Amino acid sequence: MPAATEKAYEEKIWDHAAGCILVEEAGGKVTDLNGNPLDFSQGKTLVKNKGVIATNGRLHDIVLKAVKSVIKSQ
Secondary structure, X not given: OOOOOOOXXXXXXXXHHHHHHHHHHOOOEEEOOOOOOOOOOOOOEOOOOOOOEEEOOOOHHHHHHXXXXXXXXX
């Protein structure tokens, strides 16, 4: 099984479903590293998503841009 830092790693839905609901119901935003909503309809993993970013909503675009910048520079 690949580690979470490896490209082949896929997030598991049971690790993120409850947290995603809580953040969104509190007014926050949850996406993957590309800004796409998490797709829980694909089975046991978030196969169509890469990574998870959760914010208060207002800062989401700023955090997303910062994360992309760091990833791009690696």
